[in-house]
Each structure stands twice: as C-alpha cells, then as structure tokens.
Amino acid sequence: MKHLFKYTSLAILSLSATMSTANAANRDTINVVGSSTVYPFSTVVAERYGKTTSFKTPKIESTGTGGGMKLFCAGNGVDTPDIANASRRMKKTEYDMCQKNGVTDITEVLIGYDGIVVANSRSVAPMQLTRKELFLALAKQVPALDGSETLIDNPYQTWKDVNAALPATKIEVLGPPPTSGTRDAFAELVLEGGCKTFPWIKAMKAKNKSQYKQVCHSVREDHKYIEAGENDNLIIQKLVANPNALGVFGFSFLDQNSDKIQGSIIDGTEPSFDAIADGSYPVSRPLYFYVKNAHVNKVPGIMEFLAEFTHDNAMGEEGYLTDKGLIPLAAKKLIALRDNVLSLKQLTL
Structure with missing residues (x-):
C-alpha cells in the first residue's frame, strides 16, 4: 500500500510538472520586468495595447534594473521574461551573462530621456x-x-x-x-x-x-x-x-x-x-528596454507591443508618454530607432 501511495504521488507530481510546463509553453501574456523608472511608461503602453489589440494586457513588474537583467538573462525558456526595462544601458557583464545563458539575440530600444x-x-x-x-x-x-x-x-x-x-x-x-x-x-x-x-x-x-x-x-x-x-x-x-x-x-x-x-x-x-x-x-540619462528576440515567435503579440511602444502616438514629441514625463527622442532619431526595433536589430556590446 505504501508503494502504491508512493507511485501515485510520483504520478501526480509528474502530471503537475507536465501541466505546468504545458502552461508555460502556451503562455499568451507578455512578461516585462525591470526598472521602476521605466515601469510607469511600460504600464501606460501595456494598457493601451490591451485595449486596442486582441492580445492580453502585458504583465509589467518593477524589479529594479539589475534584478530585471538577472531574470531576463537567465535563459530563453518562456518561464523567463520577454522584455527587460532599464534606466541605464545594459552593462557588458549583463550582456555576457545573457550570452552565456543562450540569450544571444537581443534588441535594444532607447525610449527617451529622464x-x-x-x-x-x-x-x-x-x-x-x-x-x-x-x-x-x-x-x-x-x-x-x-x-x-x-x-x-x-x-x-x-x-x-x-x-x-x-x-x-x-x-x-x-x-x-x-x-x-x-x-x-x-x-x-x-x-x-x-x-x-x-x-x-x-x-x-x-x-x-x-x-x-x-x-x-x-x-x-x-x-x-x-x-x-x-x-x-x-x-x-x-x-x-x-x-x-x-x-x-x-x-x-x-x-x-x-x-x-x-x-x-x-x-x-x-x-x-x-x-x-x-x-x-x-x-x-537615457532610458531603455531590451527584447528577447527568441520569444517573438513563442509569445503572441510581442511585435505588436513594440509597434505600439515606438509609435509617434506613444514616444513622439506629442505622444502620450510625454504626458507621463518622458523626454522624447528627436523625430529623425525616433524614425531610425523604430526601423531598427521592428526589424529586431541585434545588439552587440
């Protein structure tokens, strides 16, 4: 009887782990972590995105830039974040940690200044x-x-x-x-x-x-x-x-x-x-977020989120993020940045 209980418990644990993995593999909500300074800007974009698209509103967490980078660079599994907000540029040590853990294809997004x-x-x-x-x-x-x-x-x-x-x-x-x-x-x-x-x-x-x-x-x-x-x-x-x-x-x-x-x-x-x-x-100082490009085809809506964030209506000189205190990029710089972001230009440090 003890053996039966043991094997039944193992089976339940195995099934639970399988279901957890399946749920992670089927994640349909964008996960964003990182800077408390960038958090309010991301939150506003996420709310707009959730209301104007058929995708779920992204989950935004304020973990601090350093804490966010650790989570972001932990690997490419969908149990890791898709985007990391940062109130400074990614450090070389963080970039190297990403590379070591297989997060080799990253797009850097300069959103403006603070x-x-x-x-x-x-x-x-x-x-x-x-x-x-x-x-x-x-x-x-x-x-x-x-x-x-x-x-x-x-x-x-x-x-x-x-x-x-x-x-x-x-x-x-x-x-x-x-x-x-x-x-x-x-x-x-x-x-x-x-x-x-x-x-x-x-x-x-x-x-x-x-x-x-x-x-x-x-x-x-x-x-x-x-x-x-x-x-x-x-x-x-x-x-x-x-x-x-x-x-x-x-x-x-x-x-x-x-x-x-x-x-x-x-x-x-x-x-x-x-x-x-x-x-x-x-x-x-400049403000950024970083995109894990390997997740673009794993989690639905990432490209649409990037398009919303980098649109004139959001990041432009008259965009809604300026009402939240973001100092915007010059118009020409924003156009060039948007092209790089929507083509998922790979970051090298």
Missing part, C-alpha cells in the same frame, strides 16, 4: 545644491577636513556642516537600492560628478580605476542615505510626511507629483522638461 531629481516637500523651501555638496553629504568617505589628500569616514551630520549656507537640518536622503538603475545613474552622474571636483581624486582614475570608482560611487551606511526600495511612490509619501528629508528618483515621478514635491536646483539649474531635453540640466 532626469534624476533630488526633491523635497513643497511645505518647505526648495534646496539649491551642487554635485560636490551631494557627494560630501552622501559619500562613504570624503576628503579630510584639514585639506590634506587623505580620505576619512564621512563626518557630516547636517547640510550646514557641508556648506554653511545650507540649512541646519540633518542629512536624510531616501533613495533607491543598489539593484536600481537610478542608483547606478545617481552614483555616476551625481556622486562621481562631485567627487571629481577634487583634482587629486580625479587623478586617481588614471592610476587605479577600481579605487577611484570605490571612492566616488560608495554611499555612506550610517542611515543618512536610506534605501527605500524600488517603489518611488513610497519615497514621495515619506517626503510629504517628513519635510526635512530629500528623495532621489526620476523626473517623471516629480512631474506626476508636482502638487506635493519640488525638485532641488542642481548646479544652478532647475529640473524641467526643457532643461533635460536640451542637456542643460546636469543629471539626465
């Missing part, structure tokens, strides 16, 4: 900051206070400690975790931008690139920088509740919540649609 903002509640005065001040406030190690060319653990407790002209409020910045493309871009564009204003640290790059990156990209771990997860809406709620705190996220979230929060002026320029579009705002 600015990274440092924002606070509208109930207090806006901040005027430089990238140097942000580096000194948030870096794990900073130049010694005596002016010598040595590094010390970050001693600054208030913004006034960093610059006597700034408020005497304690440093408290809510921002994305290391898996986020926004965090990567913030480290590169803001922290490194401030770090290299010190000539002796800038010179370090030519001598020891890894040490230079460690100094310029490492964030302090004494609760002055608070990792707030991949949910940017949660950061906005916390800023409203705590007017002394600052938050780091993409311009689109500022644009959609401008009744509650305001962007800090960085290096003399206020974050705005026009300032990001013309490059005068110093903290802007």
Whole structure:
C-alpha cells in the first residue's frame, strides 16, 4: 500500500510538472520586468495595447534594473521574461551573462530621456545644491577636513556642516537600492560628478580605476542615505510626511507629483522638461528596454507591443508618454530607432 501511495504521488507530481510546463509553453501574456523608472511608461503602453489589440494586457513588474537583467538573462525558456526595462544601458557583464545563458539575440530600444531629481516637500523651501555638496553629504568617505589628500569616514551630520549656507537640518536622503538603475545613474552622474571636483581624486582614475570608482560611487551606511526600495511612490509619501528629508528618483515621478514635491536646483539649474531635453540640466540619462528576440515567435503579440511602444502616438514629441514625463527622442532619431526595433536589430556590446 505504501508503494502504491508512493507511485501515485510520483504520478501526480509528474502530471503537475507536465501541466505546468504545458502552461508555460502556451503562455499568451507578455512578461516585462525591470526598472521602476521605466515601469510607469511600460504600464501606460501595456494598457493601451490591451485595449486596442486582441492580445492580453502585458504583465509589467518593477524589479529594479539589475534584478530585471538577472531574470531576463537567465535563459530563453518562456518561464523567463520577454522584455527587460532599464534606466541605464545594459552593462557588458549583463550582456555576457545573457550570452552565456543562450540569450544571444537581443534588441535594444532607447525610449527617451529622464532626469534624476533630488526633491523635497513643497511645505518647505526648495534646496539649491551642487554635485560636490551631494557627494560630501552622501559619500562613504570624503576628503579630510584639514585639506590634506587623505580620505576619512564621512563626518557630516547636517547640510550646514557641508556648506554653511545650507540649512541646519540633518542629512536624510531616501533613495533607491543598489539593484536600481537610478542608483547606478545617481552614483555616476551625481556622486562621481562631485567627487571629481577634487583634482587629486580625479587623478586617481588614471592610476587605479577600481579605487577611484570605490571612492566616488560608495554611499555612506550610517542611515543618512536610506534605501527605500524600488517603489518611488513610497519615497514621495515619506517626503510629504517628513519635510526635512530629500528623495532621489526620476523626473517623471516629480512631474506626476508636482502638487506635493519640488525638485532641488542642481548646479544652478532647475529640473524641467526643457532643461533635460536640451542637456542643460546636469543629471539626465537615457532610458531603455531590451527584447528577447527568441520569444517573438513563442509569445503572441510581442511585435505588436513594440509597434505600439515606438509609435509617434506613444514616444513622439506629442505622444502620450510625454504626458507621463518622458523626454522624447528627436523625430529623425525616433524614425531610425523604430526601423531598427521592428526589424529586431541585434545588439552587440
């Protein structure tokens, strides 16, 4: 009887596994993972696509850029995502991981541009900051206070400690975790931008690139920088509740919540649609998504989704994604990009 139960259980498990595999093989919904910054843009396109085509509305998950890349590059099975959103370009290490796991045919889609903002509640005065001040406030190690060319653990407790002209409020910045493309871009564009204003640290790059990156990209771990997860809406709620705190996220979230929060002026320029579009705002970045071309014939509707996303009505200068805060590509660039996407041009890094 025990043997019969054993074999019956195995049969049920085997049948369950077979059914699970069959369901995966017959998946009829596009799966998208990745950047929390690109998430709202993808969601809007997915909703339009679901209403205007005969295909199901794609499933969009906010996992962070790094987390999304790991899932995307895990393999070509339909139990893996079809598309990965990214708030930075795919890294060479991620590309190599994809190649190693058989994800060799990828199309890169540049959807537009975004600015990274440092924002606070509208109930207090806006901040005027430089990238140097942000580096000194948030870096794990900073130049010694005596002016010598040595590094010390970050001693600054208030913004006034960093610059006597700034408020005497304690440093408290809510921002994305290391898996986020926004965090990567913030480290590169803001922290490194401030770090290299010190000539002796800038010179370090030519001598020891890894040490230079460690100094310029490492964030302090004494609760002055608070990792707030991949949910940017949660950061906005916390800023409203705590007017002394600052938050780091993409311009689109500022644009959609401008009744509650305001962007800090960085290096003399206020974050705005026009300032990001013309490059005068110093903290802007490109946004992408990546398509697993091997899934195009496995999961229905992927080409139609790409056509919807890259259409003038979505990504164009007057497209509905601009209403969500996306800074669009120039018209000629969009035409060329659309041709590359709809022909599934293969990415090489």
